[in-house]
Amino acid sequence: xxxxxxxxxxxxxxxxxxxRLPGAFSLRDDCAELVPAPGQAFIxxxxxxxxxxxxxxxxxxxxxxxxxxxxxxxDLAAKAARPFAYLxxxxxxxRPEAAWMERFTTGLAEAQEAFGLTLAGGDTDRINGPASIxxxxxxECPVGRMVPRGGxxxxxxxxVSGRLGGAALGLALRLGQHGSDDWPISDRAAAxxxxxxxxxxxxxxxxxxxxxxxxxxxxxxxxLVKDLDRMCRQGAAGATGAVVRFDELPLFTGLSETLEAGxxxxxxxxxxxxxxxxxxxxxxxxxxxxxxxxxxxGITVSAIGEIVTEPGVRVIDAAGxxxxxxxxxxxxxxxxx
Amino acid sequence: xxxxxxxxxxxxxxxxxxxRLPGAFSLRDDCAELVPAPGQAFIxxxxxxxxxxxxxxxxxxxxxxxxxxxxxxxDLAAKAARPFAYLxxxxxxxRPEAAWMERFTTGLAEAQEAFGLTLAGGDTDRINGPASIxxxxxxECPVGRMVPRGGxxxxxxxxVSGRLGGAALGLALRLGQHGSDDWPISDRAAAxxxxxxxxxxxxxxxxxxxxxxxxxxxxxxxxLVKDLDRMCRQGAAGATGAVVRFDELPLFTGLSETLEAGxxxxxxxxxxxxxxxxxxxxxxxxxxxxxxxxxxxGITVSAIGEIVTEPGVRVIDAAGxxxxxxxxxxxxxxxxx
Numbered sequence: 214x215x216x217x218x219x220x221x222x223x224x225x226x227x228x229x230x231x232x233r234l235p236g237a238f239s240l241r242d243d244c245a246e247l248v249p250a251p252g253q254a255f256i257x258x259x260x261x262x263x264x265x266x267x268x269x270x271x272x273x274x275x276x277x278x279x280x281x282x283x284x285x286x287x288d289l290a291a292k293a294a295r296p297f298a299y300l301x302x303x304x305x306x307x308r309p310e311a312a313w314m315e316r317f318t319t320g321l322a323e324a325q326e327a328f329g330l331t332l333a334g335g336d337t338d339r340i341n342g343p344a345s346i347x348x349x350x351x352x353e354c355p356v357g358r359m360v361p362r363g364g365x366x367x368x369x370x371x372x373v374s375g376r377l378g379g380a381a382l383g384l385a386l387r388l389g390q391h392g393s394d395d396w397p398i399s400d401r402a403a404a405x406x407x408x409x410x411x412x413x414x415x416x417x418x419x420x421x422x423x424x425x426x427x428x429x430x431x432x433x434x435x436x437l438v439k440d441l442d443r444m445c446r447q448g449a450a451g452a453t454g455a456v457v458r459f460d461e462l463p464l465f466t467g468l469s470e471t472l473e474a475g476x477x478x479x480x481x482x483x484x485x486x487x488x489x490x491x492x493x494x495x496x497x498x499x500x501x502x503x504x505x506x507x508x509x510x511g512i513t514v515s516a517i518g519e520i521v522t523e524p525g526v527r528v529i530d531a532a533g534x535x536x537x538x539x540x541x542x543x544x545x546x547x548x549x550x
Numbered sequence: 551x552x553x554x555x556x557x558x559x560x561x562x563x564x565x566x567x568x569x570r571l572p573g574a575f576s577l578r579d580d581c582a583e584l585v586p587a588p589g590q591a592f593i594x595x596x597x598x599x600x601x602x603x604x605x606x607x608x609x610x611x612x613x614x615x616x617x618x619x620x621x622x623x624x625d626l627a628a629k630a631a632r633p634f635a636y637l638x639x640x641x642x643x644x645r646p647e648a649a650w651m652e653r654f655t656t657g658l659a660e661a662q663e664a665f666g667l668t669l670a671g672g673d674t675d676r677i678n679g680p681a682s683i684x685x686x687x688x689x690e691c692p693v694g695r696m697v698p699r700g701g702x703x704x705x706x707x708x709x710v711s712g713r714l715g716g717a718a719l720g721l722a723l724r725l726g727q728h729g730s731d732d733w734p735i736s737d738r739a740a741a742x743x744x745x746x747x748x749x750x751x752x753x754x755x756x757x758x759x760x761x762x763x764x765x766x767x768x769x770x771x772x773x774l775v776k777d778l779d780r781m782c783r784q785g786a787a788g789a790t791g792a793v794v795r796f797d798e799l800p801l802f803t804g805l806s807e808t809l810e811a812g813x814x815x816x817x818x819x820x821x822x823x824x825x826x827x828x829x830x831x832x833x834x835x836x837x838x839x840x841x842x843x844x845x846x847x848g849i850t851v852s853a854i855g856e857i858v859t860e861p862g863v864r865v866i867d868a869a870g871x872x873x874x875x876x877x878x879x880x881x882x883x884x885x886x887x
Contacts, residue, residue: 242699248591259637300596342679362579
């Protein structure tokens with residue numbers, strides 16, 4: 214009996230992606246064997262990306278694959294864990310064409326190279342619904358040293374890596390949302406924004422600084438305010454809150470300069486999510502050391518506010534007045550139960 | 551700001567399922583921390599179940615949840631790994647009602663209890679498609695001792711655990727397929743068959759015997775012949791084949807006695823899949839010891855044939871003649887690429 218279609222499909226498209234990992238058994242067994250290095254724990258996370266929610270039908274399959282890995286690896290980066298391996302469950306409405314698979318696995322290979330991880334196993338199904346790609350990532354981290362989400366204390370400084378709003382800007386420009394056709398954005402800035410939406414950059418370089426100094430960290434997937442609020446509600450001192458200074462927010466290049474928008478509109482982009490930057494809290498006395506170690510890892514961090522005892526997240530202007538904003542402005546991310 | 555809908559949803563329905571596992575962080579972090587015991591590897595596997603393919607819209611959500619775990623844990627049982635933890639990614643077309651969630655998490659709790667594993671983390675999404683439940687399981691096994699799929703050698707005996715054909719019989723009866731309304735099956739046998747379809751029983755009890763004596767093992771998810779053929783094509787001596795004696799097949803109770811069918815029709819049920827019994831190969835000289843250790847674990851095993859050098863799987867009758875059968879008879883499982 215000849216090899217089944219599924220076996221040929223896996224051998225042709227995926228086996229090469231598992232080559233570096235003996236425990237993947239060339240994807241020819243039902244299970245993979247994964248062993249963390251001595252003294253290391255596995256930090257694990259699973260997150261699906263679904264067509265129509267997290268990517269669009271006409272996206273380059275290489276970008277879809279890259280993003281499916283990036284959004285999971287971003288969580289590892291926020292926990293100061295080193296990417297190691299991943300499982301991949303794909304559901305597609307029909308058998309993909311060879312050219313699609315070629316682009317898709319090219320994106321996986323590029324992400325593997327960029328993030329330093331290897332395919333360990335997975336599953337393929339034909340489903341009667343939108344394409345869905347579920348990645349489960351495994352990272353390594355010294356046992357008991359994972360940077361938690363819930364360790365923030367009043368007085369801690371709130372930091373964010375990189376720049377915010379790029380992904381939402383890129384998506385708005387691409388879809389012509391919110392009158393973005395009229396925004397005076399240069400082609401170069403627009404391309405950079407779209408790249409942020411398509412290919413998030415997990416911030417591994419921040420790992421050493423996070424492990425040394427952060428009381429709490431998480432990646433920003435659902436927008437700055439939503440995710441900071443989540444972090445605060447699980448603070449080490451019980452529920453806490455945060456004050457964020459709008460003027461300190463590191464807006465994505467091309468956003469602050471060219472978007473003739475009020476606070477509210479800029480906040481919509483900043484709170485729309487998909488930036489995959491890292492949010493971290495650091496005791497004030499260790500802020501300088503944190504910034505130095507972050508810079509050593511090649512990551513720019515910005516102090517954007519403080520953890521306070523009063524619950525909730527308040528964004529204030531230079532005069533100290535609260536800025537109101539409509540957090541549901543870019544509500545394509547309102548996809549949770 | 552109040553807890554988000556998603557946070558309440560997780561706290562209300564899922565947090566209790568993670569209670570025994572400190573590394574799950576009560577499902578309040580983005581990642582889980584999992585550490586195998588000293589000398590143990592993690593054996594991992596991911597497999598989605600999708601409405602319309604693996605379960606039906608009017609199935610009891612408790613059965614759906616139980617099966618989503620059982621089909622994954624069954625792979626661990628075939629590798630002689632002990633279930634430890636799992637991740638759960640759920641995609642549902644709309645926010646489920648409280649009663650549905652109650653039944654769903656009851657099924658998860660029952661499976662956790664039966665299989666000895668704990669929820670470590672996951673994700674919930676609202677999707678524009680059929681309900682989909684993707685489980686990733688973690689089992690423990692001594693490093694380097696996972697029972698492989700590809701170790702069968704010519705001369706090895708082929709064993710199968712339990713009885714075959716029950717799941718396909720149960721589904722056929724339930725859907726009234728293939729004229730099953732006219733089959734002279736007792737109510738009791740029909741109920742048992744349906745239970746096999748709804749709640750597969752992973753064969754943990756076979757772990758010690760597999761690790762001690764099996765050259766190869768896998769669970770039967772896609773039908774005896776398909777899966778045995780897969781196993782043979784990755785044999786230790788290069789591609790091998792198998793001869794199976796029809797008269798030795800342990801047919802599901804109620805199938806052999808009451809189904810007035812020829813070989814071909816019985817083979818359709820046996821090759822239809824979803825039985826989740828274990829297929830194993832054992833050197834002839836160790837067959838007795840294997841059977842004794844299996845019995846000690848409470849698992850009945852049947853020697854159904856031998857591994858041979860000629861590729862392909864041949865099923866023969868008592869006279870040694872090959873039995874023809876239409877493997878695609880119950881083709882609702884033809885869902886792979």
